[in-house]
Amino acid sequence: DKCVTRLEQLGYRVGQSLVERFTKDSPRFKDELDIMKFVCKDFWTTVYKKQVDNLRTNHQGVYVLQDNRFRLLIQIAAGKQYMEYAPKYLAFPCGLIRGALSNLGMNCIVTAEVTQMPACKFQIIIQKS
Amino acid sequence: MSRQSNRTTDSRKVSQELFTLTYGALVSQLIKDYEGDDDVNKQLDKMGYNIGVRMVEDFLARSSVGRCHDFRETADVIAKQAFKMYLGITPSITNWSPAGDEFSLIVENNPLTDFVELPEKHGNLCYSNVLCGVLRGALEMVQMEVKVWFAQDTLRGDNITEIRLKFIKRLEDALPAGEE
C-alpha cells in the first residue's frame, strides 16, 4: 500500500531527527538493551505521553514492545468498526521507531500488530550487518 | 461545558518537536511527489483546508466564542485565540485596509519553521502554506469566504512573516461542498 509506505517513510525521517535531539544530553549508551530501554521510556514518554507497558526480547535481536493504550489508536478504539484503519495509523509510529533506532546504529525492521484496540504490539527485528 | 473541563490540556498537547518535524517531513515528501513549488503550495493549501473545516468545530467547542459581528472581531479571535490554542503563538494584527476588509497577521516564531533552511532552488515554496488553507477552511465553515496568502516570509529572506487575509463575501447557509 503506497499510503502506508509513505507514512512509514515520514515517520522514519522524523524518528532520525527526534532521537538526535532526545539523546543530546544523555551519556553514551552501553549496549543494545540500553538503547531499547531508552526507546521504551524516554522516547515513548516524550512522543506518546506514557511509557511502553512491556518490553520482551529473545536476546537474539528480536524485541516486542507492548503498549496497552497506544495514543494514536485511542480515538478510533471504540468497537471494531475502525479496525481496518489501524495499519494506516501505525505506519508512522513504525517508521518513527525504525528511524530512531537506525540513527542510533541499529538497522531493523519494525512491524505492528493489533488484536484489541487500543492495545498494540511493535515487533522489532534487528538486522545484523 | 463539563466535557471541556474534564479534558486535561496537557495530554492533548503534542511535543512541539514532533509536530514541527512531522510537518517538515510532510513538506519534503510533497516536494518529492510534485513537480514544482506551485503544486506543492496548492497541496499544502488543500490539506490545510481539509484540516480547517474540521478544526473549526473543535475550536468553537473549546473556546466558547460566539458569533463575530464584524471582520475586526474575527481577526481578533483568529490571532488571540485560535493561533494561541493550536500553535501557542499570538500574531499581531496590522495593515488594515481602509475598507476594513483586509488585514495582516504578523507571525513571530512560527513553530512550523523551526530548523528550516529553505534551499535556493525552492524560492517559490510557501513552506507554511498549510496555515492559509486552515484559515480559509475554518472561516468558510462560519460562512465567510476569504482569500489568504503569505505576503512575506522570513524563510524567503523577508524581514517579517506576514499572512494576509481578505474578506470576499458572506456565504449563505448552504451545505459546504465536500462535506460528507
Add this chain to the structure above:
Amino acid sequence: MAVCVSVIAKENYPLYIKTIPTENELKFHYTVHTCLDVVEEKVSSVSKSVNDLRELYLGLLYPTEDYKVYGYVTNTKVKFVIVVETSNTLLRDNEIRSMFRKLHNAYTDMLCNPFYTPGETIKSRSFDKLVLQMMVSEVQS
C-alpha cells in the same frame, strides 16, 4: 580559536570540514582521518570499565608538535573533531567542551532541517556561521 572543525559520519566519512589557513587543508584532512582510530579505541575501551560516565566528550585525542586534536562522539555515532594550535594556551578543557556543545546543538538543528538528507555533506548556512565564529575568534586571542 579552532584551526579546524570537522564532522564525521557514523560510517567514518567526512560530512563537513572547515580549516582556517586553506593551504593546510589536506594536512588537516589527514589529521582528522588518523584520529578516528583513536576515537574508536576510546569509545570501545572506555565502555568496558565500570565507573565510566560515558561522556560524549572524549577529551584530547592526541597532541602533535603544532596542534592539539580533541574529539566528541554523539549517541548517534557522529564524531566531531576540533583542532587547535598547541601554542594557544588560553583554551582550557572547559572552553573546548563548550565549543563541542555548541557544535552538537548546531548539528542537531541542522539535521532537523527537513531539506537535509541525513548522511549528505553539510551545507547549512547557520551551521557554517557557527563554525566560522569558532575559528574567527582566534584572531582576537
